[in-house]
Each structure stands twice: as structure tokens, then as C-alpha cells.
Amino acid sequence: MFTILHLAIIAPFLAAVLVPLLYKFIPRIHTGWFVLIVPIVLFSYFLTYLPDVSGTGSVIKTFEWIPSLGINYVAYVDGLGLLFALLITGIGALVVLYSIYYLNKHKEQLNNFYTYLMLFMGAMLGLTLSDNLIVLYTFWEITSISSFLLISYWYTKEKSRYGALKSLLITFIGGFALLVGFVLIASVTGTYSIRGILDASDQLAASPLFLPAMLLILLGAFTKSAQFPFHIWLPDAMEAPTPVSAYLHSATMVKAGIYLVARLTPLFAVSAYWFWLVTGFGLLTLIWGSLSAIRQTDLKGILAYSTVSQLGMILSMLGAGAAALHYDSVDNNAYTVAVAAAIFHLINHATYKGSLFMMAGIIDHETGTRDIRRLGGLMTLMPISFTIAVIGGFSMAGLPPFNGFLSKEMFFMSMVEITHFSQYGMGSIGLLLPIVAWTASIFTFVYCMILVFRTFTGKLQEEKLPAKPHEAPFGMLLAPLILVALVVVFGFFPNTLVPAIIEPAMASIMPELAQTGSFGVDIYFWHGFSPELFMTIGVVLLGTIIFLVLQKWSSIYAVFPDNRLFNQTYNRFLEGIERTSYTVISWHMTGLVRDYFIYIFSFTVVLLLFSLFGTGAFAIDTANMVPVTPYEAVLSLVLVGSSLILMFTRSRLKAVISLGVLGYTVALFFVLFRAPDLALTQLTIETVSVTLFLLCFYHFPQIFDALKETKFHAANLVISVAVGLTVTLIGLSASGTRLFPAISDYFLENSYKEAGGNNVVNVILVDFRGFDTLLEILVLGIASLGVYSLIKLRLAGGENK
Amino acid sequence: MEIIMSILAGFLFTVGLYLILTKNLIRIIIGSSVLSHGAHLLLLTMAGLKTGAPPLLGLNADTYVDPLPQALILTAIVISFGVTSFILVLGYRTYKVTGAAETDQLRGTDTDE
Numbered sequence: 022m023f024t025i026l027h028l029a030i031i032a033p034f035l036a037a038v039l040v041p042l043l044y045k046f047i048p049r050i051h052t053g054w055f056v057l058i059v060p061i062v063l064f065s066y067f068l069t070y071l072p073d074v075s076g077t078g079s080v081i082k083t084f085e086w087i088p089s090l091g092i093n094y095v096a097y098v099d100g101l102g103l104l105f106a107l108l109i110t111g112i113g114a115l116v117v118l119y120s121i122y123y124l125n126k127h128k129e130q131l132n133n134f135y136t137y138l139m140l141f142m143g144a145m146l147g148l149t150l151s152d153n154l155i156v157l158y159t160f161w162e163i164t165s166i167s168s169f170l171l172i173s174y175w176y177t178k179e180k181s182r183y184g185a186l187k188s189l190l191i192t193f194i195g196g197f198a199l200l201v202g203f204v205l206i207a208s209v210t211g212t213y214s215i216r217g218i219l220d221a222s223d224q225l226a227a228s229p230l231f232l233p234a235m236l237l238i239l240l241g242a243f244t245k246s247a248q249f250p251f252h253i254w255l256p257d258a259m260e261a262p263t264p265v266s267a268y269l270h271s272a273t274m275v276k277a278g279i280y281l282v283a284r285l286t287p288l289f290a291v292s293a294y295w296f297w298l299v300t301g302f303g304l305l306t307l308i309w310g311s312l313s314a315i316r317q318t319d320l321k322g323i324l325a326y327s328t329v330s331q332l333g334m335i336l337s338m339l340g341a342g343a344a345a346l347h348y349d350s351v352d353n354n355a356y357t358v359a360v361a362a363a364i365f366h367l368i369n370h371a372t373y374k375g376s377l378f379m380m381a382g383i384i385d386h387e388t389g390t391r392d393i394r395r396l397g398g399l400m401t402l403m404p405i406s407f408t409i410a411v412i413g414g415f416s417m418a419g420l421p422p423f424n425g426f427l428s429k430e431m432f433f434m435s436m437v438e439i440t441h442f443s444q445y446g447m448g449s450i451g452l453l454l455p456i457v458a459w460t461a462s463i464f465t466f467v468y469c470m471i472l473v474f475r476t477f478t479g480k481l482q483e484e485k486l487p488a489k490p491h492e493a494p495f496g497m498l499l500a501p502l503i504l505v506a507l508v509v510v511f512g513f514f515p516n517t518l519v520p521a522i523i524e525p526a527m528a529s530i531m532p533e534l535a536q537t538g539s540f541g542v543d544i545y546f547w548h549g550f551s552p553e554l555f556m557t558i559g560v561v562l563l564g565t566i567i568f569l570v571l572q573k574w575s576s577i578y579a580v581f582p583d584n585r586l587f588n589q590t591y592n593r594f595l596e597g598i599e600r601t602s603y604t605v606i607s608w609h610m611t612g613l614v615r616d617y618f619i620y621i622f623s624f625t626v627v628l629l630l631f632s633l634f635g636t637g638a639f640a641i642d643t644a645n646m647v648p649v650t651p652y653e654a655v656l657s658l659v660l661v662g663s664s665l666i667l668m669f670t671r672s673r674l675k676a677v678i679s680l681g682v683l684g685y686t687v688a689l690f691f692v693l694f695r696a697p698d699l700a701l702t703q704l705t706i707e708t709v710s711v712t713l714f715l716l717c718f719y720h721f722p723q724i725f726d727a728l729k730e731t732k733f734h735a736a737n738l739v740i741s742v743a744v745g746l747t748v749t750l751i752g753l754s755a756s757g758t759r760l761f762p763a764i765s766d767y768f769l770e771n772s773y774k775e776a777g778g779n780n781v782v783n784v785i786l787v788d789f790r791g792f793d794t795l796l797e798i799l800v801l802g803i804a805s806l807g808v809y810s811l812i813k814l815r816l817a818g819g820e821n822k
Numbered sequence: 823m824e825i826i827m828s829i830l831a832g833f834l835f836t837v838g839l840y841l842i843l844t845k846n847l848i849r850i851i852i853g854s855s856v857l858s859h860g861a862h863l864l865l866l867t868m869a870g871l872k873t874g875a876p877p878l879l880g881l882n883a884d885t886y887v888d889p890l891p892q893a894l895i896l897t898a899i900v901i902s903f904g905v906t907s908f909i910l911v912l913g914y915r916t917y918k919v920t921g922a923a924e925t926d927q928l929r930g931t932d933t934d935e
Contacts, residue, residue, distance in 0.1 A: 613925065613926055614925045615843055615844075615845065615925065615926075618839075618842060618843055619843070622839065641825075643825075646823060646824050646825070646871075647823040647824065647871045647872070647873060648823065649823050649826060653823060653826070654826075657826055657830055660830055660833075660834075661830070661833060664833065664834060664837040664856065665837075667837060667841070667852065667856065668837045668840055668841065673848075676848070676849075676852060680852055680855060680856075683856065683859060684855075684859065687859050687862065687863065690863065690866075691866075694866060694871060694887065695874065695875065695876040695877075695887045696866070696876065696887070696892045696895075697876050697878070698892065698896060699892055699895055699896055699899070702896055702899050702900070703899060706899055706900070706903045709903070709907075710855065710903065710906060710907070713906075713907055713910055714852075714910065717910060717911075717913075717914050720914075734843070734844070737840055737843040737844065738840060740839065740843065741835075741836045741837070741838075741839035741840040741843065742836050744835055744836065744839050745832040745833055745834075745835040745836030745837075745839070746832060746836075747832075748828075748831060748832040748835045748860070748864065749828045749829050749831065749832030749833075750832075752824075752827075752828035752831055752832065752864055752867060752868065753824070753825060753828045755868055756824045756827075756828065756867055756868055756870065763869070763870075763888055763890070764890070765888045765889055765890050768877075768889050768890060769877065769879070769886055769889065772879060772889075773879050779878055779879040779880045780877070780878055780879075781877035781878070781879065781886070781889035782877055782889045782892045782893050782896065785889055785890060785893040786893050786896060786897070790893065793893075793897050794897065797897050797900050797901055800900075800901050800904050800905075801900060801901075801903075801904045803904075804904035804905065804907060804908045805904075807908050807911075808907060808908055808911045811908075811911050811912060811915050812911065812915070
């Protein structure tokens with residue numbers, strides 16, 4: 022049944038249809054105001070689901086789409102799905118509000134913008150609130166497409182088109198891998214329903230398809246969530262308008278991969294590969310992103326790499342959380358904290374990263390540049406933006422009292438705890454995990470400081486700025502202010518989120534554990550003198566020192582392998598594919614008919630000879646053969662002789678005459694083999710053919726001139742001899758054997774009885790198999806019409822003589 | 823006899839194909855004609871060259887040769903004649919319009935649409 026929940030999910034699609042109409046017919050009001058209603062209503066609607074999902078609860082509504090294939094639009098709201106739905110609609114509302122002030126009503130094509138944005142929102146809701154893998158995949162691809170459209174929103178800029186294409190190619194490759202992975206899973210478990218698959222997880226774990234399915238799905242998740250080395254599309258996606266960057270490329274779409282990893286954790290987490298891949302790539306992305314962010318000079322570039330880095334961090338926590346599933350009870354299960362931290366950081370990242378992107382957009386809007394080398398000293402001019410940047414930046418750096426501090430502490434805690442884990446081959450290598458995490462956090466701290474202080478403190482370089490800087494209008498500041506307010510609120514009162522959102526989401530990720538009791542998550546500032554605290558103090562101390570002496574050591578970056586390496590690999594890969602296909606095509610597609618004939622016949626010969634001898638079909642049965650008479654021997658010699666002349670002659674008349682001789686010899690063969698009708702027809706037709714050749718020759722002798730220049734070609738001879746030999750061999754092995762008697766006795770018996778004719782061949786032609794004759798007449802008719810029009814019709818192109 | 827006929831058919835295929843693989847338009851047309859002769863003889867041979875009377879019931883013979891392949895070949899002869907005459911005229915017209923009697927002169931260029 023189609024319910025309100027289904028309607029809510031696809032409501033943005035319906036809104037996308039209305040947007041162009043509103044844009045066209047109500048041009049006086051900024052279209053964004055109408056659009057704003059949708060996410061606000063949806064956000065309020067999804068808030069009403071909070072009580073339903075508390076604990077381990079969930080809401081399932083099924084709408085049959087293709088029931089015969091087991092593909093149904095099953096809306097499934099549980100803790101994890103609802104968390105994402107709230108993020109999507111909540112941040113969506115703020116982004117729409119921000120975009121109303123960011124995008125100019127007169128200069129921009131708002132209809133396109135809001136249509137794409139609504140398309141994206143609907144797809145994202147569908148992705149996170151779907152229980153069916155195929156439906157999930159459908160929405161997954163719509164997010165890729167709408168992201169492509171949004172990145173290339175300013176399609177006249179070449180960099181926008183480049184970035185859009187890059188993101189599309191990378192996410193589509195991942196999306197396709199995802200589809201294959203889903204199909205593999207479904208082929209083992211027999212269902213596309215996620216709940217059904219989780220119930221059959223033992224079956225999948227025992228299947229040989231477990232590992233391929235896991236790798237393919239991880240490939241999909243990693244490309245979407247910009248994990249190393251697929252992160253290269255995200256910085257180029259920064260060509261999109263800033264509201265898009267804030268929404269898609271920090272808060273929602275890039276978390277689709279994380280959603281998928283979290284959603285399928287109960288399925289795959291039994292495997293050590295899952296733990297090592299997810300945690301390993303997460304940490305690698307974390308440190309790579311944070312190192313790369315420091316070298317950026319563009320505000321959005323820094324934010325893009327910081328997003329990459331933070332996504333890696335969330336993913337590594339989800340991977341570490343997989344360890345929790347090896348314990349039967351939530352009591353004394355230290356690893357659940359990793360999952361709690363992942364979810365908490367997911368929320369935190371969405372809040373502060375959204376606000377930071379909006380801040381970067383404001384700076385761009387009010388000063389005309391995003392280059393930190395030209396910015397500085399904006400603190401007094403733009404005090405509100407500065408406040409936003411400080412709160413957002415410090416939260417990202419993991420400083421108290423903001424929410425980033427809490428999730429970072431939990432991150433350290435989970436990374437320290439995981440070193441005590443005894444399975445998955447964790448030995449001394451496990452010690453690397455907290456060290457990498459800690460190092461990456463230092464660099465995270467450094468780029469956060471760069472972001473805040475390089476932009477707002479120091480000397481104002483007004484001569485370098487394209488516009489005179491001043492504070493943004495209040496409407497533009499409203500959305501980031503709400504987000505930083507949340508940063509502070511979640512920082513001081515983190516436990517308000519726990520029962521309503523975090524624990525239900527944890528229950529979705531670890532359903533088996535959820536049944537044994539409450540997770541008892543308690544987020545608090547003061548842990549006592551625990552390792553995490555000292556790690557944070559170390560981060561702040563070392564980070565501050567590194568930031569202060571940044572000038573001195575940043576030249577190290579000259580030798581540090583940068584992201585150009587991956588971008589060049591990507592570009593070379595594309596160029597290589599193009600060049601290779603061009604080479605291959607121009608190598609074998611020569612445009613010469615002869616070459617194509619050679620391909621066709623060589624392939625035919627190889628295939629036929631292979632199957633003839635490969636299957637042992639070659640055999641000569643001489644039992645039923647007819648003896649050779651002198652007539653036939655002489656005729657055969659004539660046939661061979663005339664064809665040899667035809668083959669090598671350079672005289673045009675000889676060619677025509679020996680063709681005639683050949684035809685008449687064939688007619689004589691028909692006489693010898695007792696086929697009077699064939700002989701008659703062959704004689705007549707050969708005569709007419711030779712006449713035609715002679716006519717052609719008479720009217721246009723020059724066309725035959727080229728015969729004189731005919732050269733002998735050994736390769737041609739080899740291929741033609743091979744074909745002739747194949748025909749002979751097949752003929753020999755076929756003529757001796759007959760699997761069943763011919764049906765000709767029927768024709769001989771009934772020709773007179775049924776059809777009243779004594780000439781059996783003619784009776785077959787016009788009576789038993791008259792349809793052949795009808796169509797053969799049609800062929801002759803078409804040929805004669807074709808000849809007539811070839812000669813008579815003179816359209817453009819004309820004659821050269 | 824079947825062995826000789828098979829060899830003959832294969833030989834006609836060789837000659838026909840050799841002619842088709844050359845560049846000259848007229849030789850290609852002649853080659854296709856030779857190829858069809860080979861195919862017709864092969865058809866006849868495949869059905870078995872049994873001795874017997876021609877398939878005319880008025881002869882009142884004990885055995886007749888197989889009438890069905892004869893009907894098939896008759897159809898094929900007529901069709902190959904239609905095709906040969908058409909491509910002959912097509913080659914003639916091609917020569918008249920483009921002045922080319924060889925296939926490599928008929929190659930399109932990269933600028934052709």
C-alpha cells in the first residue's frame with residue numbers, strides 16, 4: 022500500500038516537478054522560499070518517528086513495485102535510517118535557506134538549481150529509508166546524477182564540467198560495483214530485502230560469494246564516500262555552488278557510503294577482511310586527507326580535504342566497531358563505543374562542516390575570493406562569520422567545549438581499546454592504529470587553525486580583494502548560526518541525543534547486541550586522567566607548535582607526494598583509454614573491403630576447422646558413393662581449367678568467356694546428374710549473365726582495364742585455398758553420412774496424387790513450397806527495379822564523365 | 823564421385839574467394855558468380871548423387887534422384903542471377919560516377935560524413 026511515508030520520501034521529486042512552474046509564474050518571489058517548505062515539513066514529519074524507533078523499534082511500509090522480481094518499494098524507518106533522514110531534511114532546510122540569500126534571483130537559473138536539489142534530496146531520503154537493495158541502488162544512482170548536475174551548475178565554466186564528469190565517472194564505477202555486489206548477495210540469500218539478508222547472514226558467510234560481494238560493495242561505498250584513493254573527485258566537486266558543497270559534499274551524499282557500511286555491518290563484520298579494509302582505508306584516508314588539507318590555499322579546498330579526512334575517521338570507527346560483534350553481551354563490551362563515536366561524529370561533522378562551508382561561501386560572497394593568501398584581518402569586519410568559523414573550526418579540531426571534542430575523545434578511546442582486541446590477527450600492528458589516528462588529529466588541528474586564523478586574523482590586504490569586505494546579510498548568516506548553535510548544544514548536552522537518536526542507530530548497526538540490553542552510552546567531558554585526555558593534550562600542544570612554525574617546515578610538502586599524483590593517474594587513465602581505443606579502431610578498421618573479408622574468412626576457417634577436428638566430426642564414408650564415369654572426369658577437367666584461366670587471366674575477354682564456359686560446364690553437370698530443369702535454367706541464365714557482362718564491357722571497356730594490372734597476392738591465395746579446403750572437408754564428411762532418410766520420397770509419391778503433376782521439381786516449386794518461389798519472384802522484381810533506378814535516377818553527386 | 827564433386831566445389835570456392843579478395847570491381851563480381859556455382863554444386867552433392875531417373879514421374883522408373891535439392895538450387899540460381907545483375911550494374915554505375923574501378927579508390931576519407 023502506498024502510505025504517507027512513501028509519499029514523504031518521494032515528496033521532493035514532486036516538488037522538483039513544481040519548481041520550474043513556480044519559477045516561471047511567480048518570478049517576483051525567490052523560488053527558494055517555496056522550496057524551503059518541503060524540507061521543513063519533512064523534518065517535522067520525520068521527528069514524529071522518533072518514538073517509533075526508540076530501542077530496537079522500526080516502521081516498515083511496503084508498496085509493491087515489481088513483486089514478480091521481488092523488488093518492492095519497502096520504506097523502512099529504523100534508528101539509522103531516521104538519523105540520516107533527519108540530517109538530510111534538517112540540513113537540507115538550512116541549505117535551502119542559505120541558498121536563498123546566496124543565489125541571486127536575477128542572475129541565476131534558480132529553476133535548475135532547486136530542481137536538481139530536490140531531486141537529490143528525494144534520492145537521498147529514498148536511499149537511506151529503503152529496505153530493498155535494488156530500490157536503494159536506484160536512489161543511489163539518482164544521487165550520483167543529481168550531484169553531477171549540481172556540480173556542473175555553472176556549466177559554462179570548464180572546471181565545473183571537468184569536476185562533474187570526474188565525480189560522475191568515479192561514483193558510477195562504484196555504483197556499478199555496488200549493483201553487482203547486491204546481485205551476488207541476492208543470489209545467495211534469495212531476497213533483496215535488507216532485513217531478509219541480515220536474517221540469512223550465516224548462509225552468506227558460508228558462501229564463496231561472500232568475499233567478492235563484500236569487496237564490490239566496499240568499492241561502491243568507498244567511491245561514494247571519497248575514500249583513498251577515490252577521494253580525488255571531491256576536491257574537484259568544489260566547483261559547485263557553495264550551498265551544494267555544504268549539503269552534498271559534506272553532510273549528506275558523501276555519507277551515503279558510510280550509511281551503506283553501517284547498514285551492512287551486521288552482514289559482513291564477521292570477517293576479518295571487513296575490519297581491516299574498513300578500518301585500514303578509513304585511517305589511511307584520515308591521515309592522507311589531513312596532510313593534504315594543509316597545503317591547500319583555497320578555503321573550499323581545505324574543507325574538501327578535511328571532509329575526506331573526517332569521513333575516513335568515521336569509517337575507521339565503524340570498522341573498529343565490528344569488533345563489538347564478537348561479544349555476546351553489551352556488558353563489558355568496550356567496542357560498542359566505537360560505533361557510538363562513529364554515529365556521534367557523523368552528526369557532529371554534518372553540523373560543523375555545514376556551517377564552515379557556509380562561512381566559506383559568505384567570505385567568497387563578501388570579499389570575492391576564497392584564497393587564504395589574499396584573505397586576512399576580517400575579524401573586526403565580519404565578527405559574526407568569525408564566530409561561526411571559530412566554533413566550527415575548533416569543533417573540527419576537537420577542542421572543548423564543542424561537540425567535536427567529545428567525538429574525538431571517543432575516537433581515541435575506541436582506537437586505544439581496539440589494540441586490546443585479540444582476533445583478526447591484531448598483534449603489534451594494532452598499535453599503529455592509535456598512532457596514525459593521533460598523528461592525523463595533529464594535522465587536523467593544524468589545518469583548522471589555518472582555516473580560522475589565516476582568514477580572520479593578521480593584516481587586512483584590502484588591495485588584493487576584489488570586493489570591499491563587510492558583514493553578510495542576516496539571512497545568509499542565519500543557517501550557519503543555527504548549525505553552530507547545534508555544535509554548542511550538542512557539545513554541552515550530548516546526552517540529549519543518546520536515547521533518541523544514537524542508541525536506536527546503534528541498534529540498527531548491531532541488532533544482535535541490541536537484544537541483550539541497552540548500550541548505556543554516556544557521553545561526558547571528563548574521563549579522568551585517561552590516555553585519551555593525554556592524547557588530546559598532545560594534539561593541542563604539538564598542533565600549536567606546528568602551526569606556529571608552519572612557514573619553516575611547509576617546504577617539506579615539496580617532496581611529499583601530493584594529490585596531483587592521483588589526479589594525473591586518473592587523467593592518464595582516461596587519455597589512455599581514449600588513445601588505446603582509437604589505436605585499436607584505426608588499426609583494424611582500415612576501410613578496405615579486402616581486409617574485412619580476410620577477417621571474416623580467417624575467422625570462419627579457424628572456427629570451422631577447429632570444430633570439425635575438435636569434435637571428431639571428420640569422416641569419409643565411401644560405402645554409398647557413385648562410381649566416376651568418363652563424362653564426369655572430362656567435365657571436371659574443363660571446370661578446373663576454366664576457373665584457373667578466370668583466376669589468373671589479365672585479358673578482359675578471356676575473363677568473360679571463361680566465366681561463360683564455367684557456367685555451361687555447370688549446366689552440363691546438371692544434365693549428368695539428371696536435373697533437366699536446372700540445366701535449362703542454368704543455360705539460360707548463364708547466357709543472359711554473359712550478355713550482361715559483355716554489354717557492360719561494350720559500353721564501358723575502361724572498367725575492365727584494371728584487370729590488366731591485377732597482381733598475384735600470396736596471402737589472398739592462402740586464405741582462399743584454406744576456405745576451399747574447409748568446404749571440401751565439410752562436404753566430404755557430410756555427404757557420406759545421413760542421419761535419417763530424406764523426405765523426398767513423400768514428394769515423389771504424392772506429386773501426382775496430391776498435386777496432379779509429373780514434374781516433381783516443378784510441383785515442389787509451385788505447389789509444395791510455393792512460398793519460396795513467390796519471394797524469389799519478389800527478389801527478381803526488386804533487382805530489376807534496382808537496376809532500373811540505378812541507371813535512370815540522377816540525384817545529387819552527378820557524373821564525372 | 824562425391825569426393826571429386828566436393829573437391830570441385832572447394833576449388834570453385836577457392837577461385838571465387840581469390841577473385842573477391844582482389845581490388846578490382848569486375849573480378850569481385852565475377853568471383854561472387856563463381857562462388858555461387860560452387861555453392862550450387864555443393865548443394866547437389868550433399869543430397870547424395872544417387873543414380874536414378876530424373877524426377878519426372880512419366881518415366882515410370884524404379885528410382886528417381888532427389889527432387890528437393892533441385893528445387894532449392896533452382897531458387898538459388900535465380901536469386902544469385904538477380905544479385906549478380908544488380909551488383910554488375912552497381913559496379914558499372916560506381917565506375918561512371920566515381921571513376922574508380924578498384925575498391926581502395928572507393929575508400930571514404932575522415933572528413934566524409
